[in-house]
Amino acid sequence: MSDNTLNNLPGGFKGMAHDMGSDQTAFKGVQWGKFMMWIFLLSDTFIFSCFLISYMKGRSSTVVDWPNTSEVFSLHVGSVPVPLLLIAIMTFVLITSSGTMALAVKFGYEKNRKMCAWLVLATAIGGLTFVGMQIFEWSKLIHEGVRPWSNPFGAKQFGSFFFMITGFHGVHVSIGVIFLFIFARKTFRGDFDTGKRGFFTSQKSDYVAIEILGLYWHFVDLVWVFIFAFFYLW
């Protein structure tokens, strides 16, 4: 769908009625791959919501005190314990990588191959740093005796929710990092400029792929915003 006609369509809610009632394409100007990614993210939202809601239910229905997260996740700087330090750094690392991804998408659409590729690579390295810190956090807690069935700090449910929620998020980040490295390579090689057919999909490469990858990456950051608020801060 060319933008020429897109600009001539009604906008807002009137536009929605027009799009939904139109022939063939309901989502005007949205490439199919991008829409499919949105549908995937919607389903993923439900999965993470189920985890966080079961955590809410578990935490508010236990009669034993919940572990104090700001002490459990504190790091010692010298001999002073700083509450939630590692988690705060992880949050900043993930937001940094989200910002570089947003810029990569922008430069991708401007067909600025070099900038786009470097920014995708920077995003991948940010994600890798995040996963590294999460491994450190997990091993620290496991050493302190946190298990899915018990822990020395309080309510027994804490461990299972912690490993399940951060683990599932960590897997998302890891998969994202793998794809970011692959797409950094593809961008550097110029696949998106030449329209080279993909090895797996045999579709013509296009910079819209960078935006689709960006949607996934921003979603991973979005989920972390909720985990940070509900699991670590609450």
Add this chain to the structure above:
Amino acid sequence: MDETQNKEQSASTHKIGIYLWIWGLLFVLSFFSYMVDWFAFQGLLRWGLILFFMFLKAGLIMAFFMHLFWERYALVNVLLWPMTAIACFIILMAAEAEYTVFTRALYFFTGG
């Protein structure tokens, strides 16, 4: 490159300033939400501030980084209305949790 392609491109590209602003705001908001823990606010103030910063951050990421602000309403509505189902689920489970903790307190401590 013909004219249609040119126009399609300009529609998807936004000034770099807006991304940098949102990026900066996300840093500031994350810093503030960390400060909520640092100053050890308690009770309603704590929960209110956590939720406020959380929704602001989530909104900024979705609207600008994920480009929803620039998408057509047909897509935005398809993506956001299902969230009401999640809200219903939260309310149901909160009620269920209250019942569970009540029965646990009753049977664990008083023996029923």
